[in-house]
Amino acid sequence: MKAQLRKRCLAAREAAPITARAAAAVRLYARLMHLKGRTIAGYMPIGSEVDPTRVMRALSLDNRICVPVVTSKGAPLRFREWTPGCEMAPGAFNVPEPVEGGWRVPDVVIVPMCGFDASGARLGYGGGFYDRTLAGLSDALIVGLAVEAQRLPQIPRGPHDVLLPYIVTDRGVVGAD
Structure with missing residues (x-):
């Protein structure tokens, strides 16, 4: 069932206009721009x-x-710590990762996804x-990042699935602050 939902969400995300993805990124910045002195995990899309x-x-x-490895x-x-312009090389799944840099434990984690629902469940x-x-x-602030087109009515959850406190989309924020 989750495999079918993934296909559906990935197709919806792919079909979403680039302006929707850009709007989600702008909303993310608006939510995090006040942070100072933190360790923030982003990701390479x-x-x-x-x-x-x-x-x-x-x-x-x-x-x-920092970015995930x-x-x-x-x-x-x-x-691993990331800085603008740092040397990157393909890692697992061919996702770019920094060649050098210290290992970090993030205070804030920006999480990509295939899909999500209003409860904060992430696919x-x-x-x-x-x-x-x-x-x-458990002490980190977890922030999902998606476009509204990836929203599902409900995502089946397993015992190890972690709910996200909030998800930033092109249309707003899902969940509590």
């Missing part, structure tokens, strides 16, 4: 994911930025990387 890299650049003026199957993600890509990671970051 793949496919039609909302691109947070401009937000990461802007936030890097007052914060440390897959170290092995079944393990939580680790986060990921099926590897469980973010669920394993977020379970170990």
